[in-house]
Amino acid sequence: MTVPTRWWRAPTPDRPLDGTVSLPGSKSMTNRVLVLAALAAGPSTLRQPLRARDTDLMVNALRALGTRIDPTGPESQDWRVTPASLSGPASVDCGLAGTVMRFVPPVAALADGPVDFDGDPRARDRPMAPMIAGLRALGAVIDDDGRGSLPFTVHGHGALKGGTVELDASSSSQFVSALLLAGARCTAGVDVRHRGEPVPSRPHIDMTVAQLRLRGVTVDDSEPDRWVVQPGHIEALDCVVEPDLSNAAPFLAAAVVTRGRVRVRDWPARTDQAGDELRHLLVAFGASVRRDDHDLVVEGVGRLQGVSVDLHAVGELTPVVAVLCALADSPSQLSGIAHLRGHETDRLAAIAAEIRRLGGHVDEQPDGLRIVPRPLRAGRWGTYADHRMAHAGAVVGLAVTGVEVEDVATTAKTYPGFAQAWERLVT
Numbered sequence: 468m469t470v471p472t473r474w475w476r477a478p479t480p481d482r483p484l485d486g487t488v489s490l491p492g493s494k495s496m497t498n499r500v501l502v503l504a505a506l507a508a509g510p511s512t513l514r515q516p517l518r519a520r521d522t523d524l525m526v527n528a529l530r531a532l533g534t535r536i537d538p539t540g541p542e543s544q545d546w547r548v549t550p551a552s553l554s555g556p557a558s559v560d561c562g563l564a565g566t567v568m569r570f571v572p573p574v575a576a577l578a579d580g581p582v583d584f585d586g587d588p589r590a591r592d593r594p595m596a597p598m599i600a601g602l603r604a605l606g607a608v609i610d611d612d613g614r615g616s617l618p619f620t621v622h623g624h625g626a627l628k629g630g631t632v633e634l635d636a637s638s639s640s641q642f643v644s645a646l647l648l649a650g651a652r653c654t655a656g657v658d659v660r661h662r663g664e665p666v667p668s669r670p671h672i673d674m675t676v677a678q679l680r681l682r683g684v685t686v687d688d689s690e691p692d693r694w695v696v697q698p699g700h701i702e703a704l705d706c707v708v709e710p711d712l713s714n715a716a717p718f719l720a721a722a723v724v725t726r727g728r729v730r731v732r733d734w735p736a737r738t739d740q741a742g743d744e745l746r747h748l749l750v751a752f753g754a755s756v757r758r759d760d761h762d763l764v765v766e767g768v769g770r771l772q773g774v775s776v777d778l779h780a781v782g783e784l785t786p787v788v789a790v791l792c793a794l795a796d797s798p799s800q801l802s803g804i805a806h807l808r809g810h811e812t813d814r815l816a817a818i819a820a821e822i823r824r825l826g827g828h829v830d831e832q833p834d835g836l837r838i839v840p841r842p843l844r845a846g847r848w849g850t851y852a853d854h855r856m857a858h859a860g861a862v863v864g865l866a867v868t869g870v871e872v873e874d875v876a877t878t879a880k881t882y883p884g885f886a887q888a889w890e891r892l893v894t
Contacts, residue, residue, distance in 0.1 A: 473873065473874060474847065474871040474872070474873060475871065475872045475873075475874075475875035475886060476864075476869070476870070476871050476872075477848075477860060477861050477863065477864020477865075477870045477871070477872050477889075478864060478889070478890055478893040478894045479864055479865060479866070479867065479868040479869075479870075479893075480725055480865065480893050480894070482725075482727075483725045483726045483727030483728070483767070484721050484722060484725045484727035484728070484729060484892060484893065485727050485728050485729075486727075486728075486729055486730070486891075486892040487729075487730040487731075487732065487762075488715070488718045488729060488730070488731050488732065488888065488892060489710070489731075489732045489733070490710035490711050490712070490714050490715055490731060490732070490733075490882075491517050491518070491519065491710070491711055491714065491881075491882055491883070492515050492516050492517035492518075492708035492709065492710060492711060493517060493708055493709050493710065493711040493712070493740060494517050494519065494521050494522060494566070494711055494881045495566070495671060495674060495711075495713075495740065495741075496674065496678070496708050496709055496740070497513070497516040497517040497522045497525075497708050498521065498522060498525045498564075498566040498567070498570060499566075499570075499644070499648065499674065499675055499678050500513055500516075500678060500706055500708065501513065501516075501522070501525050501526065501529060501536075501546075501548065502525070502529070502570050502571070502574060502648050502649075503648060503678060503679070503682055503701055503704075504534075504548035504550070504703070504704075505529045505532075505534040505548060505550055505553075505574065506550065506574065506577075506648070506649065506651075506652050506701050507548075507550055507682065507700075507701045507702060507703040507704070508550075508700045508701060508702060508703055509550070509702075509703035510547060510548060510549045510550070510703060511547075511548050511703040511704050511705050511706070512539065512540075512545060512546070512547050512548070512705045512706075513545060513546045513548065513705075513706060513708060514540060514545045514705070514706065514707045514708065515544070515545070515707055515708050516544075516545065516546055516708045517708065517711060517881065518544065518883065519879055519880060519881050519882065519883050520562060520564070520879050520880045520881075520883075521562065521564040521566065521567070521880050521881055524560060524561065524562045524564050524567045525564070525566065525567050525570075525571070526546070527559075527560065528559040528560075528561075528567055528571045529548075529571070529574070531557040531558065531559055531582075532553045532554065532555070532557055532571075532574060532575065532578050532582065533551045533552055533553050533554050533578075534548065534549070534550060534551055534553075535548070535549040535551060536548050536549075537549070552579070553574065553575075553577055553578035553579065553623070553625075554578050554579045554580050554623075555575070555578055555579065555580025555581045555582045555623060556580050556581050556582070556583075557575075557578075557580070557581075557582045557583070558582070558583045558584075558585075559571055559575070559582060559583065559584045559585075560585065560586060561584060561585065561586030561587075561590055561617065562586050562587055562590065563586060563587045563589055563590050563811055563852065563880065564586075564880075565593065565639065565641050565810075566641065567586075568584065568586060568590060568593065568595065568617060569595070569598050569639070569641040569642060569644075569645040570641070570644065570645045570648055571584070572584060572598065572599075572602060572607075572609070572619075572621050572645070573602060573607075573627070573645050573646060573648065573649035574648075574649055575621040575623055576602055576605075576606075576607035576608075576621050576623050576627045576649070577623060577625070577626065577627050577649060577652055577653075578621075578623035578625070579623055579624065579625040580622075580623055581620050581621070581622050581623070582620065582621045582623060583618065583619075583620050584617055584618060584619055584620070584621065585617050585618035586617055587852070589811065589812065589852060590617050591616055591617045591618070592616070592809075593616070593617075593809055593810075594616075594638040594639055594809045595615060595616045595617060595619075596615030596616065597634045597635050597636060597638070597639075597642045598634075598641075598642045598645060599611055599615055599619065600615075600634060601632045601634040601642060601646055601659075602621075602646075604630075604631075604632040604633075604634075605627055605628065605629050605630060605632055605646070605653065605657065606627050606628035606629070606630075607621060607622075607623075607627060608621070608622040608623075608624070609621050609622070610622065626654060627649070627652070627653045627654070628653065628654045628655055629650065629653025629654055629655040629656050629657045629698070630653075630655045630656075630657070630658065631657075631658040631660065632646065632657065632658070632659055632660070633660045633661075633662050634659070634660075634661065634662070635661070635662055635663035635664075636661045636663065636666045637661075637663040637664035637665065637666060637667070637806065638667075638806050638809050639667070639668075639806065639809065640666050640667055640668040640669065640671045640672050641671070643659055643661065643666065643672050643675075643694060644671060644672055644674075644675040646659050647659065647672075647675050647676065647679060647686070647694055647696055648675060648679070650679075650684075650696030650698075651679070651684045651696055651697065651698055651699050651700070651701050652698075652701070653696075653698060654698060655698060656695070656696050656697045656698040656699075657694075657695070657696050658693070658694075658695045658696075659693070659694045659695075659696075660692065660693045661692040661693070662692075665779065666692070667779050667780065667782055667803075667804075667806040668741060668779075668780060668781070668782055668783070668806075669780045670739050670740060670741040670743075670744075670780060670781070671739075671741065672694070673739040674739035674740065676688055676694070677739055679696065679701075681704060681706075682701050682702045682703075682704050683699070683700065683701070683702040684696060684697070684699065684701055685697040685699065709735050709738060709740065710731070710732070710733055710734070710735075711740075711742065711881060711882070712734070712735075712738065712740045712741075712742025712743055712745065713740065713741060713742035713783050713784060713881075714742070714858075714881060714882050714885075715731050715734075715742055715745060715763075716742065716745060716784050716787040716788075716858060717787050717858040717859070717861050717862050717889070718731065718889075718892065719731065719745055719749060719763075719765045720749075720787050720790070720791055720862045720865075721862065721865055721892065721893065722754065722765040722766055722767050723749060723752055723753070723754045723765065723767040723771060723791060724767065724771065724791070724794060724862060724865045724866055725767060725865055726766075726767035726768070726769075727766070727767060728764065728765070728766045728767075729764070729765055729892070730759070730762050730763070730764045731762060731763045731764075731765075732761070732762050733761050733762070734758070734761065734762055734763035736758075741780065741781040741782075741783055741784065742781075742783075742784065744780070744781045744784065745784065746763065748774070748776065748781075748784065748788060749765055751774045751776060752771055752772060752774060752791055752795065753767075753768070753769045753770055753771055753772045754766060754767055754768065755767075755768045770796055771791065771794055771795045771796060772795055772796060772797055773792060773795040773796070773797035773798050773799040773838075773840070774788075774792065774795075774799050774800075775799065775800040775802075776788070776799075776800075776801060776802070777802050777803040778801055778802070778803055778804050778835075779802075779803030779804065779806075780803075782803075782804045782806060782807050782810075782814075783810075783855060785801060785804055785807060785814060785818070785855075786814060786818055786853075786855040786856050786858060786859035787855070787858055787859050787862055788801065789801060789818045789822070789829075789836060789838060789859065790822070790859045790862045790863050791862070792836075792838040792840070793822050793827045793829075793838055793840055793843065793863075794840065794843070794863075794866050795840050796840060797840070798837065798838065798839045798840070799837070799838045800835065800836075800837050800838075801835045801836045801837075801838070802832075802834055802835035803834060803835065804834060804835050804836075805833060805834040805835075810853070811851070811852065811853040811854070811855070811880075812851035812852065812853045812856070814853065814855070814856070815831055815835070815836060816831065817849070817851050817853065817856055818836060818856070818859070819831040819836060820849070821848050821849055821856070821859075821860070822838070822843075824846055824847070824848070824849075825843040825844055825845075825846050825848070825863065825867065825870070826841055826842060826843050826844045827839075827840070827841050827843055828840075828841050843863065843866070843867045844867065845867060845868060845869025845870060846869070846870065846871070847870075847871045847872075847873065848860035848863060848870055848871065848872045848873065849873050850872065850873045850874055850875070850877055852874070852877050853877065854877050854878045854879075854880040854881055854882070854885075857872055857873075857874070857875050857877050857878045857885070858878065858885075860872035860873075860875075861875070861886075861889055865893065
């Protein structure tokens with residue numbers, strides 16, 4: 468089926484859903500292991516990586532710096548990464564991918580030659596100043612004309628001295644992860660110290676540290692808000708990328724909304740992914756959640772009740788969680804998510820605007836949302852070029868007939884074929 472470019476009518480089922488979903492690979496893990504493979508001491512193979520816009524942008528960025536990345540495996544769906552001398556001149560298109568605009572500049576600082584960075588128009592509004600200042604403190608030369616944002620140029624000289632850096636990562640955990648990923652290749656390693664409000668999305672930093680340690684890198688994170696990476700080789704490592712658990716959010720929410728059952732294949736028994744918190748969040752809404760061998764099964768067994776939750780560590784789940792709150796039978800409070808104003812869009816403002824557009828009640832607060840359920844009506848749901856907003860609109864359509872989601876193709880950022888997978892489950 469061809470999905471309309473502009474408006475997609477979200478399907479509304481006439482029965483409780485009962486289906487099984489297999490998810491594409493994790494974007495967060497794919498882009499981290501791509502960077503580490505490019506900086507490693509030898510070739511490595513990434514199996515079952517995410518093939519989507521954000522990861523394609525990362526592949527293109529690393530190739531531009533000299534890394535060889537070749538399709539391999541069944542149907543050429545895997546990647547063989549062969550490190551090479553990093554060099555410029557080069558240009559990097561960051562698109563709207565936070566991992567590209569933040570993880571690649573430290574790699575470019577290790578290269579020999581200038582590397583230009585730019586992206587989509589909205590990317591120029593995303594926070595970058597702490598990243599740029601942190602890299603400068605480690606010895607990088609960056610020309611940003613004082614903007615502290617895209618576009619900018621990293622002037623690499625083949626090495627980066629590293630050392631101690633203090634930065635405020637309260638707007639994005641990616642600032643910390645970016646410096647850690649390249650830290651072992653710095654002459655003196657890196658000693659990253661956060662100063663400011665609590666760092667959001669901590670599971671993403673945990674993932675970064677875990678992937679470094681798997682490749683033989685020594686990381687000390689025993690002191691709160693401090694991460695020390697020792698200099699040394701990054702070992703090559705063949706790996707299998709986990710399914711993207713955050714992309715499970717709309718599918719598992721479908722079980723709760725329709726009082727049905729949805730099974731997600733190959734849910735990791737242990738993972739650093741933020742999406743694993745869905746197991747607990749959905750229980751709070753009144754769902755039944757259980758493991759069945761390697762799968763996760765969610766059933767909507769009773770009323771959809773309101774919640775009061777702090778989503779600071781798992782902010783990417785907020786759009787779908789907010790929609791569940793709007794469909795619940797009692798008010799909800801979502802807190803700890805002020806940092807979402809600097810994501811693909813201002814997600815708090817976007818969520819509030821779209822729920823209100825359909826007749827819902829949302830109070831937008833400095834660090835969260837208070838949502839009081841009201842009957843929702845048919846209408847158009849804007850996505851703001853944000854894949855998570857598109858997921859949320861699809862979930863609204865489960866309960867409200869006649870919801871049209873703007874540009875559902877924006878989900879290709881992390882889940883190509885989302886609309887088709889959704890229709891297979893729902894219709």
